[in-house]
Each structure stands twice: as structure tokens, then as C-alpha cells.
Amino acid sequence: MSFRKMSLLLAASVAVLTVTACGSEPEPQTTGAEVATLQSAPVGAPASAASAATGDGAVIRPDASSAEIHDLERAYFKCLRDNGAPSSKDGVTEPGRPSPAPETVRAAEVACADKQPVSWFDVERRTNPEFPDLLRTAAGCLKKKGFQARVVETPQWRLAYRDSGEFMRAGDTEAQCVDEAFAARIKTYR
Known part of the structure; x- marks a missing residue:
């Protein structure tokens, strides 16, 4: 899968989450400067080690197939659903059904942060x-x-x-x- 297609797929997933969380309060802005640090896993370490080292979710490998990315997304959306924040992405919410409360969505996002798919390129950035x-x-x-x-x-x-x-x-x-x-x-x- 090309880098561009992977980025577009990831952007679409993030858009779904943003729509799900509509009405929630924005995160507070930080005023202090942040310094990027290199905290990657050693060469040859699996993606899960890279993920743990950077504090990111499930890092999408550069050579990941569409099926592998879909599996990562499915696990993430299942976690959200299990924590009270279903989305239309996983086919659980029904038209006309009220969206979950913003607090519930935020709590589910925190609980599932380690499962959220993130591009290796964004981790590098x-x-x-x-x-x-x-x-x-x-x-x-x-x-x-x-x-x-x-x-x-x-x-x-x-x-x-x-x-x-x-x-x-x-x-x-x-x-x-x-x-x-x-x-x-x-x-x-x-």
C-alpha cells in the first residue's frame, strides 16, 4: 500500500472519530514549548515495541497491507464500542440514535489510546x-x-x-x- 493511500485511509479514520466526538470541548492549548526526542525502538524491533517506546497507539508499519490496517482499525473501534463510544465506522450506531456523551467519548478514547492506529510517518514527525x-x-x-x-x-x-x-x-x-x-x-x- 502506498504511503499516500495509507495517509488517506488514516485521515478518513480520524475524520470519523472527529464526527463522533462533535460537541466535545477542545483540548486545552499548551503554552510551553515541546521538544521532540528520539524514542524509537531498536533496529529490528517489532512495531509493538516501537509503539510502546513512543507512547503511540498501534503503529502502522510501512509495509502493512490493507487487511492489516483494517484489522488495526477494527480492534480500535471495537475497543471504543466496548467503552461506550460506538461509531458509524463499525456499523454499530443507527441513524437517529443519539450520539454518546462527549465525556463518554473522551473516556473511551483514553482507554483505547494504545489501540488507535497511527502511521509510522506521524510517529517520526x-x-x-x-x-x-x-x-x-x-x-x-x-x-x-x-x-x-x-x-x-x-x-x-x-x-x-x-x-x-x-x-x-x-x-x-x-x-x-x-x-x-x-x-x-x-x-x-x-
């Missing part, structure tokens, strides 16, 4: 202080292949393109360049 440099390497690779890619920091470190057409054309090439730039880091998630 939050924990690896070398992430911006590796992303610049990926942008350089894309430029060599004819794309006008650049790295932007806000709202989060990411690759950006000249326009949406170029963004759409970059798909598989971006995945290859990211894989090349992050090759040493990817090994820690397999």
Missing part, C-alpha cells in the same frame, strides 16, 4: 528531531524527478507542491522518495 532534514532529502529527490516539491513547517512538517495537480501526480514518486529518505528509520518499524 512527532519524535524524530531529524524529521525535517529527512523530509528535505525526500523533497530533493522529488525535485530531481521533475516536481516542484518543498518542505513546509506549518501547521506541521510536510511536503508541499506547486498546485493540487502536481500533488496528485506525485503519488507513487513521493512514496518512493520518502522510502529512500527514511530508509534507515523505516527498518525500526518492521
Whole structure:
């Protein structure tokens, strides 16, 4: 599964959770600066070890299949349901049925945090202080292949393109360049 497809699948899952939690109060903003630290698992450690080391949920490996990602999502949504927060994603809520209280949703999210699927790339973004440099390497690779890619920091470190057409054309090439730039880091998630 390509990096882009995995990211879109993950974004769709997060959107479902956001809709489920509508009406809840936003998390308080932190005012102190946060410093990223490298807390990854040793090379060759399984994804669960990487997950435990970073405090993330179920880390989606770079080589995960659609079926494996679906299994991770299913386990997460089952946990939410078991903790009182069903969602339309798992087919449990019925149209017209009231949504669970925001407090119930928040409590279920906390209880299931260790099962929430999270992309290895997002783990790297939050924990690896070398992430911006590796992303610049990926942008350089894309430029060599004819794309006008650049790295932007806000709202989060990411690759950006000249326009949406170029963004759409970059798909598989971006995945290859990211894989090349992050090759040493990817090994820690397999």
C-alpha cells in the first residue's frame, strides 16, 4: 500500500472519530514549548515495541497491507464500542440514535489510546528531531524527478507542491522518495 493511500485511509479514520466526538470541548492549548526526542525502538524491533517506546497507539508499519490496517482499525473501534463510544465506522450506531456523551467519548478514547492506529510517518514527525532534514532529502529527490516539491513547517512538517495537480501526480514518486529518505528509520518499524 502506498504511503499516500495509507495517509488517506488514516485521515478518513480520524475524520470519523472527529464526527463522533462533535460537541466535545477542545483540548486545552499548551503554552510551553515541546521538544521532540528520539524514542524509537531498536533496529529490528517489532512495531509493538516501537509503539510502546513512543507512547503511540498501534503503529502502522510501512509495509502493512490493507487487511492489516483494517484489522488495526477494527480492534480500535471495537475497543471504543466496548467503552461506550460506538461509531458509524463499525456499523454499530443507527441513524437517529443519539450520539454518546462527549465525556463518554473522551473516556473511551483514553482507554483505547494504545489501540488507535497511527502511521509510522506521524510517529517520526512527532519524535524524530531529524524529521525535517529527512523530509528535505525526500523533497530533493522529488525535485530531481521533475516536481516542484518543498518542505513546509506549518501547521506541521510536510511536503508541499506547486498546485493540487502536481500533488496528485506525485503519488507513487513521493512514496518512493520518502522510502529512500527514511530508509534507515523505516527498518525500526518492521
